[in-house]
Amino acid sequence: AARTPLMAGNWKMNLNHVEAVHLLQKLSWTLQDKKHDFERVEVAVLPPFTDIRSVQTLVDGDRMKIKYGAQDVSVHDAGAYTGEISAAMLSKLGCTYVLAGHSERRQYHHETDAVVNAKAAKVLEAGLIPIVCVGEGLEIRQADGHVEHCVNQIDGALVGLKADDVRKLVIAYEPVWAIGTGEVATPEDAQEVIAGIRGRLEETFSPSVADSVRILYGGSVKMASVGGIMAQPDVDGCLVGGASLQVDEFAGICRYLD
Ligand code: G3H
Secondary structure, X not given: OOOOOEEEEEOOOOOOHHHHHHHHHHHHHHXXXXXXXXXXXXXXXXXXXXXXXXXXHHHHHOOOOOEEEEOXXXXXXXXOOOOOOOHHHHHHOOOOEEEEOOHHHHHHOOOOHHHHHHHHHXXXXXXXXXXXXXXXXXXXXXXXXXXXXXXXXXXXXXXXXXXXXXXXXXXXXXXXXXXXOOOOOOHHHHHHHHHHHHHHHHHHOOHHHHHHOEEEEXXXXXXXXXXXXXXXOOOOEEEEOHHHHOHHHHHHHHOOOO
């Protein structure tokens, strides 16, 4: 399968727009220095909403090949939804990707699979690519229910989507117990769940859809751990939190082939 690996930096609720521009400029210079081939390993950043316009200006002005996107989106199109941001607004800002159902949204903002499904559908309608996040908590992992749990989350998140839309999707598997904890799942742990998800895509849609969808691993990924994770046959990249705020770490993750 010719799936281009994707390294996506989720900045979470960090960096004002000035800091965002500094970080992105340094990242771009660092990758340029190394003659990074963006066709070979795609790189994206997911800033807070308030930074996206500045990121767009810098990316366009410098003709950067780094892509960018948002961490969340509204399920509504427009209107009286105070505080919400629509997929069309994100499209206008040149976003490529939008996270749907990050575990922190599920945990702190009560996002259900149905909400994640609605968000993914809105993102696709706007011509953008959802990064649909799934993952199990520690109790489920200890009870050996992790593959089933994640596959069920995928079923719920993708219900009603057309196969040709699903083909474009990115999925991120992030075991909740490994996020921001320094606890990385082993490469085999990541492979097991990600292969399970790909198997389900094959059953629900088709082998060719399953073969097209990129599935990332996320949870305390660092330069030191990325190689082992990327060596797994079904892992197509990483969703990086903490380490994406450090230029050298994130550039090192993007350069895992070095
Ligand atoms: O979206 C990113 C993940 O939540 C991983 O975060 O790399 O800080 O563990 P982390």
